[in-house]
Structures are given as structure tokens and as C-alpha cells.
Amino acid sequence: MGSGIAERLASVRARVAEACVRAGRPVESVTLVAVSKLKPAALIREAYAAGQRDFGENYAQELRDKAAELADLEGLRWHAIGPLQTNKVKYVAKVAHAFHALERLEVARELSKRREGTTPLPCYVEVNVGGESTKSGLEPSALPEFLTQVRALPGLALVGLMSLPPPTDDEARALGYFQALRELAQHHGLPQLSMGTTHDFERAIHAGATHVRVGTAVFGERT
Numbered sequence: 001m002g003s004g005i006a007e008r009l010a011s012v013r014a015r016v017a018e019a020c021v022r023a024g025r026p027v028e029s030v031t032l033v034a035v036s037k038l039k040p041a042a043l044i045r046e047a048y049a050a051g052q053r054d055f056g057e058n059y060a061q062e063l064r065d066k067a068a069e070l071a072d073l074e075g076l077r078w079h080a081i082g083p084l085q086t087n088k089v090k091y092v093a094k095v096a097h098a099f100h101a102l103e104r105l106e107v108a109r110e111l112s113k114r115r116e117g118t119t120p121l122p123c124y125v126e127v128n129v130g131g132e133s134t135k136s137g138l139e140p141s142a143l144p145e146f147l148t149q150v151r152a153l154p155g156l157a158l159v160g161l162m163s164l165p166p167p168t169d170d171e172a173r174a175l176g177y178f179q180a181l182r183e184l185a186q187h188h189g190l191p192q193l194s195m196g197t198t199h200d201f202e203r204a205i206h207a208g209a210t211h212v213r214v215g216t217a218v219f220g221e222r223t
């Protein structure tokens, strides 16, 4: 018996495509990042065999280990999507295709130092659009200064904004978080929007997501 990964992927891809059509957007305008955190490398291989190339990982050491284990998979792109401590920046700088959770200048400086002279690392700044003090991400009011500082750093390419809004049953409010992120990105001239997970990626696509980060719907529940 297979793990069902190929079928799950096909179903998520179909839902992404339908959401694009409903939103009047080209299907290629959305990248599905399959979030493989806490899932074994064997399942990533299966997803790769089914055509998936973009994978998301939260934890720097897990990313380092999986990148080493799966180094033979040509064209696989790793997206580091979790908060990062300065002492673990080296793992991300070495293997990541993009970093989605930039929110500290110290981390930006360290990433910059390690990527200078190589391919610039595409970065998304994480924003707290939900307004909760416990959530990660920058306050929108802190964005202008932070973006200016990051734009001055070599080795990094500021490409977009990212958010993981607080869960809510209020449909209008949930959409509002995504729309707020899109407006901020537009305001700051950033083309990419990393937003939407298993439970809300279709809504995120409706609101303009260019990258959706989907774990559970592709790989099953995490334990």
C-alpha cells in the first residue's frame, strides 16, 4: 500500500487550480509549498516523484538533515518557513531557496553575511496582521524602517510578505487578514505573498497569495 501522497497532492493541486480560476488568476501564479516538517524524508521522496518541487520546513536542523539526505533530488527547492535563531542561520543560508519568516534584523544581517557573493536569498518579511501580542511577525507600523534596513543588505532579495494569521471562524475577518497583508505588500512594492495553510489556502489565493504553505492536506496529520 502506498502512503497516498500522490493522491493527496493531486487533490490539493486541483483545489489550488480551482481557486485560481475562481479568482480569475493564472494557475501558474500560485506556488504550492508542501510543508514537510516532522515528516520523514521518504515521504518527501514520494511527493517529489509525484512532481512536487517546493517543500517547506520549520526547523533549521531538520532542514539541514533533510537537505543532506535528499541531496540527490535535482531541482528540489527548500523553503525555510519557521522562526530562526541567529546561531542556526548557517543551516538556512546554506540550503534554502527562500526564507519566509524574516522578522529580526540580527537574523537578516547574519543571513546577508553568509549569502553575500552567492545567489541572493529571496526573503519574505513576516507580518503580524492579526494584532495579537503573542503572535510572531512585525507590526505593520514597524515595516517601513525594517524594509529599508533589509534592502540595504547584500546577499538578500526582499521579495514579499508572509503571515500566519490567528485562526478565526469569522470568514470576513479571516479574509480581512489576508487582504491587509496584500495591501501592505502593494504599498511597499513587494510582489510576493506567502499566506494560506491547509485550512485556508483557497481563501488566501482569493486574496492574492503567490505562495501557499500546505502541510496537513499533503502529508497528513502531524503527531
Ligand SMILES: *Cc1c(COP(=O)(O)O)cnc(C)c1O
Pocket (backbone or CB within 6 Å): 035, 037, 058, 081, 082, 164, 196, 197, 198, 199, 213, 214, 215, 216, 217
Ligand atoms: C506548519 C506550518 C504550515 C502548514 O500548516 P498545515 O496546517 O499543516 O497546512 C504553514 N506555515 C507555517 C509557518 C507552518 O509552521
